[in-house]
Amino acid sequence: MAVLSLIQRLLGKKTDVKSASPIPAFFAHKAKQQGYTLSAxxxxxxxxxxRQTQQLLAGKPTRSLYLHGPVGRGKSWLLDGFFQALPIAEKQRVHFHAFFARLHRGMFQHREHDDALGVTLDELLAGCRVLCFDEFHVHDIGDAMLISRLFKTLFQRGMLVLVTSNYAPEGLLPNPLYHERFKPVIDLIAARMDVLEVSSPEDFRSLPQAHAEQRFSAGQYVWPGTVAQREALGLPATHCPAQTLKVGNRQWVCRSHQAPTIAFTFNDLCEQLTAVMDYLLLCQDFDHWIIDGLPPLAQCPIAVQQRFINLVDVLYDQDKRLTLIGQQPLAHALQGQAIDLARTASRLQQLQTVCPQQAPHPVS
Incomplete structure (x- = not known):
């Protein structure tokens, strides 16, 4: 197999890849099965x-890996494949938002302890030897300081950490007011991790074969949300009366909630003080999310844009079906100033678009 032979050459001619590591053969088969041509x-x-799998299975020290590149270039595909193929049980695959929500909650519970972080990690990562950390990014100085402590602790524990990010390490926490304070973490990444760029001329999420892999891809973007469209799709009416819903210790407003479906307006979710932990709680009970009234994001405050980005991240990673309703083409609605909107646009491209006098088809 051509892909396998190329990877073997990169590993070195003396390495018996097939017997020492299942990773190259797994990816060669997966790429062929899904019709992908791997980029360099x-x-x-x-x-x-x-290489790191060989070291790990031989009981030798490993170097962690940091994979970065533009959206849709296969970083999460690599992470998920590595996690699936790695022949050990002591591993975890986590998402940035979900992991940090659990980390903050655990540290609050153990706040009286001298090492609240260590105790929380003992609970979250008990016995874990390999941590796959997807969609890593840093925009908040509070998270940045915690990340510094977290990475030092993970490396001290000898854990193999695989990180994917849209940002090269030096591009993390881009806010010039705080970037220098994050420089020690960037230096730590450079010292303890192999940093590799994963690039390609095309966004793999735009390929037809990507649409069959997730329930998220079965969702729809509906515009302009006419009465006829709503009736045909069985969607709530435009002016559904608000209903109350308890989320954690707070009362929320939604339009309807009958499992497995929950419906919100954009205002209900993104123009209120909602947070990632709230979305994760709701994902435990609802698999189909309807979000009505997507505005032109460029007209929204940055904080509102960021909540929408976080919401899409959670729904995508939790593999929820999304029906998103707006008044204009999706590409127009997604123009804004928030840094991570490119990732959101790439993910929402997987939705099927429904517009007047047109059958559903992938958003282009």
Whole structure:
């Protein structure tokens, strides 16, 4: 197999890849099965994953890996494949938002302890030898300080950490007011991790074969949300009366909630003080999310844009079905100033678009 042979050459001719690491053969088979042609960056990353797997299985020290690149270039695909193929049980695959929500909650519970972080990690990562950390980004100085402590602790524990990010390490926490304070973490990443760029001329999420892999891809973007469209799709009316819903210790407003479906307006979710932990709680009970009234994001405050970005991240990672309703083409609605909107746009491209006198088709 051509891909496998190339990875073997990158690993070195003396390495018996098939017997020592299942990673190259797994990805060669997965790419062929899904009709993907691996990019040079993906191939280099697979070879690095194979090297560290060999070290891990041989009981030798490993170097962690930091994969970065533009949205839709296969970083999460690599992480998920590595996690699936790695032949050990002591591993975890976590998402940035979900992990940090649990980390903050645990540290609050153990706040009286001298090492609240260590005790929380003992609970969250008990017995874990490999941590796959997807969609890593830093925009908040509070998270940045916690990340510094977290990474030092993970490396001290000898854990193999695989990180994917849209940002090269030096691009993390881009706010110039705080970036220098994060420099020690960037230096730590450079010292303890192999940093690899995963790039490609195309966004893999736009390919037809990507649409069959997630329930998220079965969702729809509906515009302009006419009465006829709503009736045909069985969607709530535009002016559904508000209903109350308890989320954690707070009362929320939604339009309807009958499992497995919950419906909100954009205002209900993003123009209120909602948070990632709230979305994660609701994901435990609801698989189909309807969000009505997506405005042009460029007209919204940055904080509102960021809540929408976080919400889409959670729904995508939790593989929830999303029906999003707006008044204009999606590409127009998603123009804004928030840094991570490119990732949101790439993910929402997987929805099927429904517009007047047109059958559903992938958003282009």
């Amino acid at each position: 960056g993906q191939t280099q990353a697979i070879a690095a994953l194979a």
